[in-house]
Amino acid sequence: MQTETIVYIILAGIIAFVFAYFQYRYKEKSMTRLGMLFFFLRFMTVFAVLLLLINPSFDKVSTYVEKPSLVVAVDNSSSINHLNQREKAEHFIRSIAENQSLNDKFNVKFYAFGKSLKASDSVSFTEEETNIYDAFRQLSQIYKQTTAPTLLISDGNQTFGNDYQFISSQYKQPVFPIILGDTVQYTDLKIQQLNVNKYAYHKNKFPVEAILVYSGNGNVRSKFEISRGNTVVHSEVVDFSKSENSKILNLNLPASSIGLVNYKATLVPLNDEKNKVNNFRNFTVEVLNQKTKIAIVSDIIHPDLGALKKAIETNEQRSVSILNSEFENIKINDFQLFILYQPNNKFNYLFEQLDAESKNQFIVIGPKTDLNFLNSTNENFTFEITNQTEDYQAEWNRNYTPFLVQDIGFEEFPPLYSNYSQVNFFVPFETILNKTINGISTGSPLLATFEKDNRRQAVLLGENIWQWRAQSFLSHQSFNLFDNFLGKLVQYLSTDKPKNRLNIDYESVYMGSGNVVVKAEFFDKNYIFDARKSLEITVTNNSTNENKTVPFVLKNNNYQVDLSGLPPSGYSFTVRVQGENLSKSGSFQISEYNVEQQFLNADVNKLKQLAENSSGASYFIENSNQVFDDLLSDKRFVPIQKSVKKTIPLVDWKYLLAILALSLGLEWFLRKYNGLI
Incomplete structure (x- = not known):
């Protein structure tokens, strides 16, 4: 308590004493017992009121004991089942929950992880992807300020994500891996990787790259085959040895029919192989009838040209040619779309040809654009010319309707450099992105x-x-989001199809281990997004003819349905809008591939390295009970006594109010009883 507050309290006591003295002692010849009582009650009343006005604060210190946390992170992926470790893992998890000494020393917290981390003490070992690195990254946020040794119950096999063995730079807790699996090396042949483009063109050949791996000591011979249905389209003999334990095969297959074509790659298993699942790999190729040709026309050299070309050509259905404005020898009808980059008066002939042939076009305007020429040759919009420039950032318009547009983080993108001018449209238009300056639209x-x-x-x-x-x-560590956005814009511009009220966004091929998500967008008759309708999709398995109808769920500015539970096969589907005579159909293929079934052993080296880097220790599941003794005896993990200091103002002390009420009430009652009032 501050000295100034103590002085105020002393002054309050003096004032209360003087006030009571003046009322009950001043001019009184003698003090009776009743008078002394009145004096005391009045002193308490005034003193309590003054204390409330001063409202001094008092420090209250409370102590408590905080136990360290014991984090139990369980690998919930299907590879645990595949390695026949499920029963051992479940038994060990139960032993942790039932160990009273462990629970007395630690606050035990259970987590399960596969593709993502979840707080759970129940596991199913069914997840088809594993990201150990991301699990530790999330745990590092939860246990950033506490002591939390971590039991990692896993086979160490990660299917995607950063390398987890060096996560100790972020996760500052000792890690004790409980290794599920063994270190026995089995003779094994497997297709390590198969690289195939999603698209091919009719009557052309498409490349296939196969990476084959052998684990073993002897010399072996096998055969690598690719079949389509019952027909083998490629076959070759491959030899392996202990020193030459991998092969990279590059081959070209003919695209002889249009549509989705299913293939199966097989590395013929050896007689004594334990795991034969990784000897097979299915893949699907969509054979297209033609390629969309796009021309980028520019008289200047700019990085935008290369970026546009690369982004558009990530879709194998499209090819891009970069030309200048003087290309009379090029046939305009060879291209479905023209991208006119910062046109000037040399583009006059090209504009005339495009207008004559009613060709679609995408005009990019910048500081090097001749706006006077553009205003004179174009009848759809015009610019106010100011001869000034500005940097503009983008703001996504979620109400854009001609096709599905996803927000890929436009507001975080660097500004575009452009003319400081107002554009006036003479035709109905729809905005995908609006201009903002310093965050102001x-x-x-x-x-x-x-x-x-x-x-x-x-x-x-x-x-x-x-x-x-x-x-x-x-x-995002990938160009995919931007390339997909630009691809949708190019697809819209390179076709002459009328505007549709129902649009569907889906992939023609889905991997069996990924999410199968179909998106849809529905517009009313004024082409405004309608979030009130109910959409449903009917999916038919082409092999079994089984039907399944699933409703869409509204998410942000589109409808979505997750079909990830469907087994690998070919499917046809129809999307219907309830209450409307509208529907759309399509087809897709789910390829059979489970990366979790490709492992034969636990990744012991990485788990041991993780333990060493984090000052922990590793244990095989067979001797895992030793970790209990080590945790209980480890001096790093002891309860910590902590104190909490709270400052409590006197006005919060309810007993002072009770004293005030009691002194006032008792004084009034006694004075009334003795006839003094």
Whole structure:
């Protein structure tokens, strides 16, 4: 308590004493017992009131004992089942829960992980992907400020994610791996990896790369085959030895029929192989009838040109040619879309040809664009020319309707460099992205599309879109999000199909270990997104003719349905809108592949390295009970006595109010009883 507060309390006592003295002792010749009682009660009343006004604070210190946490992270992937370790793992988990000494010393917390981490003490060992690194990353946030030794019950086999053996730089807790599996080396042949493009073109050949691996000591011979149905389309003999234990085969297969074509790659198993699942791999190729050709026309050299070309050509259905404005020898009808990059007056002939042939176009406008020329040759929009420039960032318009657009983090992208001018459209248009300056929306379009006379056009008002593709990679470690966005825009512009009220977004091929998600978007008759409708999808297994109807779920600005529980096969589907005479059909293939079944052993070396890096210790499941004794005797994990200091103001002390009420009430009662009032 501060000295100033103590002085105020002393002064309050003096004032209360003087006040009581003046009322009950001043001018009184003698003090009776009743007078002394009145004096005391009045003193207490005034003193309590003054104390409430001063409201001093008192420090209250409470202590408690905090036990360390024991984190039990259980690998819930199907590889535990595949290695026949489920029963041992479940028995060990029960022994942790039933060990009273362990529970007395630690706060035991159970987690299960596969693709993601979940707080749970029940496991099913059915997840088809494993990310040990991400599990530790999430645990590092939960136990950042506490002592939490960690039991990792796993075979150490990770199917995706960063290398977890060096996670100790982020996760500052000792890790004690409980290794599920053994170190016995079995003779094994497997298809380590199969690299195939999703798309091929009719009457062409498509490449296949197969990486084959052998584990064993002797010399063996096998055969690698690729079959389509009952027909073997490729076969070759492969030899392995202890020193030459891998092969990379490159071959080309003919694309002889249009549509989804299923293939099966087989590395013929040896007689004594324990795991034969990893000797087979299914894959699907979509054979297309033609390729979309796109021309990028520019008279300047800019990084945007290469970024646009790379992003568009990630889809094997498309090819891009970069041309200048003087290409009279090129036939315009060879291309389905023209991207006109910062046009100038040299583009005059090209614009005339595009208008004559009603070709779709995508115009990119920047500081090097001749706006006077563009205003004179274009009748759909015009610019106010100011001869000034500005940096504009993007704001996603979730109400854009012509096709499905996903927010890929537009607001985090670097600004585009453009003319400081207002664009005025003379035709109905829809905005994909709006301009913002310093986070303030200008209400002006940055990227817009419009349709006129069955001709589709788009306008991007800024250069340096290559920086968007680079930022997308930095944020997501992949170009896919940006490339898919640009691919959808190109697909919309390169076709002449009328606007649809029902749009479906899906993949033609899904891997068996991934998510099978189909998205849909429905618009009313004014082409405004309608979130009130109920959509459903009927899926038919082409092999068994079994039907399954599943409703869509509304998420943000589209409808979604997760079909991940479907077994590998070919499927056809129909999406219907209830209450509307609208439906759309399609087909997709789920390829059979479970990466968790490719492992023969536990990854002992990585788990041991993880234990060493984190100052822990590793144990095989057969002698796992030793970890209990080690944890109980480890001096690093002891309860910690902590104290909490609380500052409590006097006004919160309810007894002072009771004293005040009692002194006032008792004084009034005694005075009334003795006829003094």
